[in-house]
Amino acid sequence: MKRTLILIAVLFLSYVQAQQLAVLKYNGGGDWYSNPTAVPNLITYCNDHIGTQLNKEVAVVEPSSVSIFQYPYIHMTGHGNVVFNEADIQNLKNYLLSGGFLHIDDNYGMEPYLNKELVKLFPQKELVELPASHPIFNVYAKFPKGLPKIHEHQGQRPQAKGLFHEGRLVLLFTFESDLGDGWESPEVHNDPPEVRKKALDMGANIIKYVFTN
Structure with missing residues (x-):
């Protein structure tokens, strides 16, 4: 109980102080560092469009570090292998x-x-696909069909799946969409402005959902 109260206090302080987002540096060989301009661009977009006052500097955290409790939102991406050891699992949980x-x-x-x-x-627990009616698709921009498609890979439909604890969405897994590519600076992938806007709008939905639920 005491440990839980301490963790809650740390999270509360992170909300009260300058809010900062983080990227997860995981083990296994996957390129956790891919899309380096994505989260900084999303932060700027959210500050400009949904009234957040997020710190523009993005932190890098490891899954076993107690410092993860400072960040209300942690972003994880990459193309390859992911390995969590026992300390990672316990801390992330x-x-x-x-x-x-x-x-x-x-x-x-x-x-x-x-x-x-x-x-x-x-x-x-199992990952559950979120229906298009879920608030995360409607809290800022409206996505009546659910997660938007940003980059094509194998012709599969975009999916957003979640893990819930006591009714609260605690983990969101987006795939066959590539939101992070859409958040990157325009010159990185040369996406049309309307495609980048869809990606950033969906990102703003996620951030707004995190801070209001």
């Missing part, structure tokens, strides 16, 4: 159950590696 939020955006190729690690994280 405590973070999520104490009010934190993890958004995993598959930059293509991460899904088969990630699934086996999520089983370790919550053995009794």
Whole structure:
């Protein structure tokens, strides 16, 4: 109980102080550092469009570090392998159950590696696809069909899946969409403005959902 109260206090302070987002530096060999301009651009977009006052500097955190409790939103991406050790699993689980939020955006190729690690994280829970009526698709911009398609890979439909604890969405997994590519600076992928806007609008939805639920 005492540990839980401490964790909640740390999270509360992170909301009261300058709010900062973080990127997860995980083990396994996957390129956790891909899309380096994505989260900074999303922060600027959210500050300009949904009234947030997010710190423009993005933190880098490891899953076993107690510092993850400072960040209400942690972003994870990449193309390859993901491995969580026992310390990672316990710390991430405590973070999520104490009010934190993890958004995993598959930059293509991460899904088969990630699934086996999520089983370790919550053995009794399964990823559930979010319906288009879920607030995360409507809280700022409206996405009546759910998660938008940003980049094409294998012709599969975009999906947003979540893990819930006591009715609260604690982990969001987006794949076959590539939101992070759409958040990157225009010259990186040369996406049309309307495609980048869809990606950033969906990102703003996620951030607004995190801070209001």
